[in-house]
Each structure stands twice: as structure tokens, then as C-alpha cells.
Amino acid sequence: MDANKFVDSLTAPPIRWDEVLCPYCGGEVVWTSNREIYGREYGNGRCYLCTECGACVGVHDNGKGKGSRRALGLLATPEMRKMKQKCHARFDAVWHTHKRSRAACYRQLAKLMGISVRQCHFGYFNLADLNRAYQIMAPFHWYEEKLKKVGA
Numbered sequence: 770m771d772a773n774k775f776v777d778s779l780t781a782p783p784i785r786w787d788e789v790l791c792p793y794c795g796g797e798v799v800w801t802s803n804r805e806i807y808g809r810e811y812g813n814g815r816c817y818l819c820t821e822c823g824a825c826v827g828v829h830d831n832g833k834g835k836g837s838r839r840a841l842g843l844l845a846t847p848e849m850r851k852m853k854q855k856c857h858a859r860f861d862a863v864w865h866t867h868k869r870s871r872a873a874c875y876r877q878l879a880k881l882m883g884i885s886v887r888q889c890h891f892g893y894f895n896l897a898d899l900n901r902a903y904q905i906m907a908p909f910h911w912y913e914e915k916l917k918k919v920g921a
């Protein structure tokens with residue numbers, strides 16, 4: 770879906786996706802049960818879903834275990850969701866093994882991508898930025914600030 774390249778990464782918390790048309794296909798987006806994606810309700814049970822192309826995104830909890838209207842990020846196509854999982858696999862492998870803290874990993878990734886830490890969420894990235902983040906995290910020691918400075 771080439772329409773991906775026309776969608777910018779988010780630089781601020783997302784709007785309500787049901788108040789705009791799908792950025793990929795122009796279809797109607799609804800706030801609905803995520804049963805429509807997974808076959809059963811999962812997590813807080815809610816998501817935004819494009820009724821035309823199936824792009825979707827989860828939502829934050831409302832604090833009582835239910836889904837709120839606050840989206841987690843950009844409406845994501847299947848290709849974006851796959852790339853997000855691949856990015857998380859590389860990213861999480863670092864802080865899960867306590868090589869660096871999660872916050873330090875986000876700071877380093879933001880620096881390497883040339884964006885602010887506030888913008889540095891995989892859920893905020895469009896397909897191009899997801900691909901870029903994935904490449905940035907390819908070197909085994911991508912998270913080591915000192916090694917990067919020596920090479921710079």
C-alpha cells in the first residue's frame with residue numbers, strides 16, 4: 770500500500786481516529802471492540818478500525834480496565850504492525866536483558882533518529898520511520914552511546 774508514504778509519523782498524541790477518514794484509504798474509521806480484529810476481546814477490548822482497509826490501532830486504558838478513546842498511536846496497516854513487532858524484538862532484547870534501561874534505550878534511539886524522546890514511540894512511526902528504526906537497531910551495539918561517539 771503506497772499510501773503509507775503520505776502519512777507522517779506522529780509528533781504529538783494522536784487525535785481520535787473516528788473523527789477523521791482513514792489516512793491510507795479514505796475509509797470510515799470506527800471505535801469498536803477489538804474482537805473484530807482478533808476474533809475475541811483482548812486486553813482493554815477497544816480499538817480504532819478502518820471499515821474499508823482494516824488499518825487499526827489499540828487504545829489506552831480508561832483506568833478501570835476498559836478501553837478509552839485515546840489511541841496508542843498512528844492507525845497501522847498490517848505491514849506497519851509487522852514492522853512494529855520486528856522493531857520491538859530488537860529494542861526489547863536490550864532492556865529485557867538489563868544491558869541498559871528502557872528509558873536509556875529510547876533516548877539513544879531518539880538521538881540516532883534525530884527526533885525528540887517525546888516523539889520516540891514505535892506506535893507513532895509511519896512505515897518509513899519503522900523501517901529506519903529497524904535499520905538503526907541492526908548493529909549489535911546500537912544502544913551503546915560511547916561506541917557511537919567514537920565512530921562519529
Ligand SMILES: [Zn+2]
Pocket residue numbers: 791792793794795796819820821822823824
Ligand atoms: Zn483504511
